[in-house]
Amino acid sequence: MSTPDTWRKSSYSGGGDGNNCVEIATSATHVAVRDSKAPARAALTFPRAAFTRFLAVVEGNPPPR
Numbered sequence: 001m002s003t004p005d006t007w008r009k010s011s012y013s014g015g016g017d018g019n020n021c022v023e024i025a026t027s028a029t030h031v032a033v034r035d036s037k038a039p040a041r042a043a044l045t046f047p048r049a050a051f052t053r054f055l056a057v058v059e060g061n062p063p064p065r
Contacts, residue, residue, distance in 0.1 A: 009036055 007023040021036045031051040034043035046054070056062050
């Protein structure tokens with residue numbers, strides 16, 4: 001995945017501590033994650049399917065294997 005141009009934060013990110021957040025950018029095949037406080041530093045990149053499964057587990061709805 002090349003360096004994404006469009007990053008977005010969670011809608012739960014408000015002022016104050018809400019600025020201590022992660023941002024994501026997506027492509028057809030990958031999801032990139034970076035620290036919103038340090039956007040110039042490296043981003044972590046995951047295959048889209050792995051990130052989708054991660055979110056499902058975090059939300060308490062893991063898909064069947």
